Amino acid sequence: MEKQKILIVDDSEMNRALLIEILENQYDIEEAENGAAAIEILSRQRNEFSLVLLDIMMPEMDGLEVLSHINKYRWNERFAVIMISADDSPEKMQRAYKMGAFDYISRPFDSVIVRRRISNTMLLYERQHQLEETIAEQFREQEKNNKLMIAILSHIVEFRNGESGAHVLHVNTITELLLRQLILHTDRYSLSKSDISLISLASSLHDIGKIAISDEILNKPDRLTAEEFEIIKTHSAIGAEMLSELPAEQQDMPLLKTATEICRWHHERYDGRGYPDGLKEDEIPISAQAVSIADVYDALTSERCYKKAYTHNEAIKMIIEGQCGAFNPLLLQCLEEIADLLKNAQNHNGIKIKGEISS
């Protein structure tokens, strides 16, 4: 196993030599003869170190200044700092603790105590790191499962709608791209990155209401009658109702709130002539506005039982010209701005958009 590395910062060559003598069998050692040199080394190669032994009284830049720099840039998340203290400065040690020092070793050095103290500190730091890794891993795993559950659910809906398996995925991605573009132009909607991920995830559920619509109407290859079209239109309100019937304690969950507004309002129009509520402009939540455009774009560029697929250029043109609904002008601008991304993605089978934006 590779030896862990320690940086010894002390202006006295003798003190450094003594520490090296005590530690060199177990660790790789690097030396710095003052604070400025330590900062120089750490700013270059701090990831190599597991521990810094830091003297307090030094020329150029003293130990407390070094500590303050380390603390400011949060370098001590990676390595522990142990102060080397003279026995006559308890107030300085107290300051060092407040500034993020992990422990101190006082002179005179006792080889056994120095070794043990250092190895314990490193062990503790390493364990903490492993623990953090484990938790992060579990979190990622959980999130993956959540996304998978939603993907399964939306896939069932798609399957029944006779839509291409990728529709939900495309809507996810286009929604995310649109909103990321939107926040470059305005902070009117106060969307954080995590809000955008949430909306993108919730967009998967936009059509769940369709499971309440009969097969004959849903998958009818011919033109729908006016009456049939009215029935189809109920899917948005039904989807929202289905979600609103979930237990009360779940109603406050952001994912559910967002999914509900997307279900209900993704067929509203910016001019107020959509359904089911005839909301207009920003009465329509931004989540539903974005999903609405994404849904239309992907529906146009996909083949359905009742229509052929339009090309990317045709679809963008039809949406911008208002042939497929009325949308927020700012979102239309965003759509134009991300058009090239969408076009490339469409050429590469859509699914790869994700990779391009997650850099």
Added chain:
Amino acid sequence: MTLKECYASFGGDFDSVLLRLNREQLVEKFVYKFLDDKSFCLFTTSMENRDYDEALRAVHTLKGICQNLSFTKLYESSSVTTLALKENDYQKAAESIPQLSEDYHRIINAIKVYQGCGEG
């Protein structure tokens, strides 16, 4: 002359340093190294130049080395000087120099004698 006798001659605590550093060889190595240490010299020059910050750092370093090597007597005199300089009492610091110097040179001489014995 043994290293223990050498320590005794300048008021050092050999048992304590051996207990902490474990090996006599290691103690000897650092005792020899002390001959080359510049902190005492830096201290006296800084005092002459009235550079009291530098003088404080130098005598503080000397004190730390004495602690590590259990040079008890010199540790005590360097502590007096360090404290005086920390309190900006330059006169007291200057007054402490003869004692400090005496303790320092006694160690240096003793180490040289010890070194001579070893070689002879």
